[in-house]
Amino acid sequence: MIQPSILLIEDEPALAEMLAYNLEGAGFEVARAEDGEAGLALLAARRFDLLLVDWMLPGVSGLEICRQVRRGRDTAGLPVIMLTARGEEDDKLRGLELGADDYITKPFSPAEVVARIRTVLRRTRPASAADTLAFADIHMDLAGHRVVRGTRDVHLGPTEFRLLRHFLENPGRVYTRDQLLDQVWGHDVYLETRTVDVHIRRLRKALNAAGEADLLRTVRGTGYALDHSATM
Ligand code: CA
Numbered sequence: 001m002i003q004p005s006i007l008l009i010e011d012e013p014a015l016a017e018m019l020a021y022n023l024e025g026a027g028f029e030v031a032r033a034e035d036g037e038a039g040l041a042l043l044a045a046r047r048f049d050l051l052l053v054d055w056m057l058p059g060v061s062g063l064e065i066c067r068q069v070r071r072g073r074d075t076a077g078l079p080v081i082m083l084t085a086r087g088e089e090d091d092k093l094r095g096l097e098l099g100a101d102d103y104i105t106k107p108f109s110p111a112e113v114v115a116r117i118r119t120v121l122r123r124t125r126p127a128s129a130a131d132t133l134a135f136a137d138i139h140m141d142l143a144g145h146r147v148v149r150g151t152r153d154v155h156l157g158p159t160e161f162r163l164l165r166h167f168l169e170n171p172g173r174v175y176t177r178d179q180l181l182d183q184v185w186g187h188d189v190y191l192e193t194r195t196v197d198v199h200i201r202r203l204r205k206a207l208n209a210a211g212e213a214d215l216l217r218t219v220r221g222t223g224y225a226l227d228h229s230a231t232m
Contacts, residue, residue, distance in 0.1 A: 003029040003169075004049040004121060009065065009138055010083065011057050015193035022110030026183055027170040028117070036060025036159060043075055050117060055084045063098060070099040079117060079124040083108075111182045131165070133168035136215055138207065140168055152210055159184075160203040167216070167226035176223040200224055 006028050010016040013034075022041060025138070033039035036057050043051070051069060052112040055062040069075045070176055084104040086192045096103065099121045133143040139148045147164065148155040156164065166175075166184050175183070177193035185191060204216055 003027055005029040005031065006050045006052055006117065007031050007039060007048045008031045009032065009036065009051070009053040009057065010060070011035055016053050018110065019113060019216060022114065023117070023181070026114045027166075027173075030181050036065050037060070043072070043078075045067065047074075048078065050081065050121060052077045052083065052113070052117070055082055063094060066098045075091055077124075079120045081113075081120060082216060086087055098227070111186070114183065115186055117209050133165065135168050135171050136228065137212070138164075138168070138215065140165060149210075149212060154206050154209070156206055157202065160206060163199055163203055164207075166172050167224075174217075174219050174223055174225040178225065196224075 004027075006023055007008060008016060008017065008019055008030055009101065011034050012030070016032055016034070020032055023030045031042055033042055036059050036093050039051075039053065040060065042048075044076070045121075051065075053062045053065050057065075058107055066080055066082065069078055069080060080100045084103050085106050101124065102116055113187070133140040135151045138154075140146070141148075142165075145161065147156055147161070154188045163180070177196040180196050181191055181193065185195075198199045200216060200218075204214060207216070208214055215228065216228055217229060219225060
């Protein structure tokens with residue numbers, strides 16, 4: 001499974017730390033740069049799936065980085081999200097004119113950033129026929145919105161589909177109910193954690209309808225993971 005890679009250019013260490021921690025928790029690979037020069041050097045050295053860049057940076061500004069990214073032969077198509085402080089409304093407009101795909105105003109919640117990144121990635125990298133996720137004998141076709149277990153079609157509701165997609169994107173990783181609510185249901189939703197149990201039960205029932213091995217592991221007192229050891 002290839003994790004989407006994100007370059008984060010942010011000069012405030014505490015904010016950069018918090019963002020990197022949450023993005024990694026959401027299944028992204030994160031590279032960090034503390035200023036524009038270091039960020040541009042990383043952009044020249046390797047490929048990223050998305051750039052998350054602070055507007056106000058010492059030296060080369062976020063705006064200038066955005067401009068250079070759009071002009072670069074290898075980076076012209078790179079999705080860019082800008083982080084701006086409140087009151088920089090004019091900057092937002094200029095950022096969008098210069099080709100930023102989205103902007104997020106500080107202060108923000110990590111869940112909001114994760115959600116916005118996913119939205120931009122979905123928009124800029126539309127699912128193609130080749131976009132499938134798989135684990136053991138489970139295959140998910142993202143473009144066709146179809147799930148197959150072995151040779152059997154698995155019919156899932158929209159929530160179960162998103163839940164399974166999240167596990168397939170992060171196999172083996174244990175998620176608490178709160179993390180699942182945050183990352184699968186979204187940051188504007190206030191639900192009780194047992195909602196997660198209800199949907200996990202439905203997902204299990206659909207996945208194991210023909211008596212297949214249960215690949216969803218319940219981690220007592222913690223949460224859930226998609227895991228081969230569930231069957232042991
Ligand atoms: Ca800054």
